Amino acid sequence: MVDDTDALIARTPEEFRRKLDIEVHTEHQVIEIDAKNQRVAVQAQGAPLRWEPYDELVIATGSAPIVPSWDGVGARGVFAVKSLEDGVRIRQYIDSEQPRHAVVVGGGYIGIEMAENLRHLGIETTLIEQLAEVMPSLDPDMGALVSQGLRDLGVRLLLQHSVSGIEVKSGRVRALQTNAGIIPCDLLILGLGVRPVSELAHAAGVKLGVKNAIRVDPYLKSSIPSIWAVGDVAESTNLITGQPGYVALATVANKQGRIAGLNLSGASIPFPGVLGTAITRVGTLEVARTGLTLAEAQNAQVDVVAVRIQSETKLGYFPDVSSITVKLIADPKSGRLVGGQIVGGTGSGKRIDTIAVAATAKMTIHDMVDLDLAYAPPFSDVWDPVQIAARALVSKMSQ
Amino acid sequence: MANRLVIIGGDGAGMSAASQAKRRNPTLRVRAFEKGPVTSYSA
Numbered sequence: 007m008v009d010d011t012d013a014l015i016a017r018t019p020e021e022f023r024r025k026l027d028i029e030v031h032t033e034h035q036v037i038e039i040d041a042k043n044q045r046v047a048v049q050a051q052g053a054p055l056r057w058e059p060y061d062e063l064v065i066a067t068g069s070a071p072i073v074p075s076w077d078g079v080g081a082r083g084v085f086a087v088k089s090l091e092d093g094v095r096i097r098q099y100i101d102s103e104q105p106r107h108a109v110v111v112g113g114g115y116i117g118i119e120m121a122e123n124l125r126h127l128g129i130e131t132t133l134i135e136q137l138a139e140v141m142p143s144l145d146p147d148m149g150a151l152v153s154q155g156l157r158d159l160g161v162r163l164l165l166q167h168s169v170s171g172i173e174v175k176s177g178r179v180r181a182l183q184t185n186a187g188i189i190p191c192d193l194l195i196l197g198l199g200v201r202p203v204s205e206l207a208h209a210a211g212v213k214l215g216v217k218n219a220i221r222v223d224p225y226l227k228s229s230i231p232s233i234w235a236v237g238d239v240a241e242s243t244n245l246i247t248g249q250p251g252y253v254a255l256a257t258v259a260n261k262q263g264r265i266a267g268l269n270l271s272g273a274s275i276p277f278p279g280v281l282g283t284a285i286t287r288v289g290t291l292e293v294a295r296t297g298l299t300l301a302e303a304q305n306a307q308v309d310v311v312a313v314r315i316q317s318e319t320k321l322g323y324f325p326d327v328s329s330i331t332v333k334l335i336a337d338p339k340s341g342r343l344v345g346g347q348i349v350g351g352t353g354s355g356k357r358i359d360t361i362a363v364a365a366t367a368k369m370t371i372h373d374m375v376d377l378d379l380a381y382a383p384p385f386s387d388v389w390d391p392v393q394i395a396a397r398a399l400v401s402k403m404s405q
Numbered sequence: 406m407a408n409r410l411v412i413i414g415g416d417g418a419g420m421s422a423a424s425q426a427k428r429r430n431p432t433l434r435v436r437a438f439e440k441g442p443v444t445s446y447s448a
């Protein structure tokens with residue numbers, strides 16, 4: 007089987023055409039799927055509508071930022087972040103209007119990355135999150151470490167605050183209304199997460215599932231024969247619970263695309279599912295997670311036991327040693343690993359992959375203790391922090 | 406065997422599917438439609 011890797015380097019429509027003989031039509035929007043007659047309606051600027059027939063159709067329309075229905079959300083100075091162009095528009099606004107007080111709404115990874123970037127530009131920045139800590143994809147005890155990392159960057163945090171509206175003056179954002187009063191701002195970034203762009207699919211009769219993402223079978227086929235769905239527009243199965251879920255990450259999008267492509271060219275390969283493994287950075291603090299959090303386990307009615315340990319990224323005599331906190335979550339009966347979270351200095355974050363591999367392989371925390379992981383003083387202690395956590399969980403469970 | 410493959414959306418998911426399918430089955434005619442100005446893997 008040929009597995010295509012160099013094709014991933016192709017970027018421009020010209021390269022796709024020349025290297026792969028794939029026609030890419032940019033600035034062409036599909037406005038309707040006619041599933042019955044197997045054709046899509048394509049609209050290009052200034053051109054008449056044209057119908058394009060297909061034998062197989064892949065819906066990869068991705069996701070869009072969630073934009074709340076507050077009055078004033080369309081004002082100048084209010085931005086959601088999704089594409090490269092959004093980043094450029096925000097930068098142009100900053101350069102031309104020189105905002106001094108920015109507010110970021112939402113403490114997910116996009117919100118915290120934006121807050122950090124604004125601080126680097128010297129803009130006074132407030133981040134508002136309705137939960138008790140930032141990073142809702144982590145448990146609050148781990149999120150608290152990230153909250154502190156943001157404060158260390160000079161970001162003002164307003165936790166457990168909710169937004170009720172936006173005040174606008176002369177067409178430009180002037181303040182944010184919250185349950186704890188008015189916060190003046192001249193730049194407002196919305197980091198409220200994304201939603202699948204599944205309207206076209208829905209209108210064509212394709213069945214939707216979790217969060218209105220397109221329901222797919224393990225082969226990435228939708229409920230309509232000849233229509234497939236991949237990426238941020240599609241569901242993905244959670245590897246731990248076996249239930250459909252929604253994870254909008256590039257890692258999942260590319261893997262689902264690959265599998266659908268294989269199946270579209272004669273293979274019959276199921277996509278096993280995802281753990282929601284993700285990583286980000288706040289200042290020098292690396293933040294990573296995989297599998298179920300305590301809250302997600304509770305929602306899925308999975309009984310779990312958890313432990314959190316604090317250790318160091320390498321031996322203590324290195325000047326660049328830093329603290330690392332590891333949390334592991336397991337099934338109390340079988341000891342099977344169901345999730346993990348890491349927050350720590352340089353060298354911490356990618357250790358999440360050890361936990362992701364172990365969870366995928368359905369390892370128990372006892373198996374993890376025995377894993378033959380690499381050690382030398384510049385990299386780790388003789389027990390890797392992930393294994394220190396596994397040992398702590400083993401002893402907690404044997405009590 | 407199906408011959409005309411149409412992709413809606415020219416980012417990571419869509420273009421991964423397009424390239425993988427075309428590479429393994431060069432007889433496919435693959436057309437991708439992207440409403441934006443660029444295709445990319447802009448994660």
Ligand SMILES: Cc1cc2nc3c(=O)[nH]c(=O)nc-3n(C[C@H](O)[C@H](O)[C@H](O)COP(=O)(O)OP(=O)(O)OC[C@H]3O[C@@H](n4cnc5c(N)ncnc54)[C@H](O)[C@@H]3O)c2cc1C
Nearest residue numbers: 036067068069237238254255256257259414416417418440
């Ligand atoms: C600021 C930011 C940072 C991120 N960082 C990371 C990261 O570090 N790691 C990670 O794993 N993920 C990250 N992500 C998520 C990642 O970008 C997405 O998961 C990924 O882009 C999904 O790819 P996709 O192809 O499914 O969808 P999208 O990237 O949303 O692409 C869908 C495409 O379809 C096009 N389209 C939609 N409707 C139509 C239509 N009707 N006709 C024609 N074209 C259409 C859109 O214009 C778009 O180009 C980040 C996202 C953001 C916003």
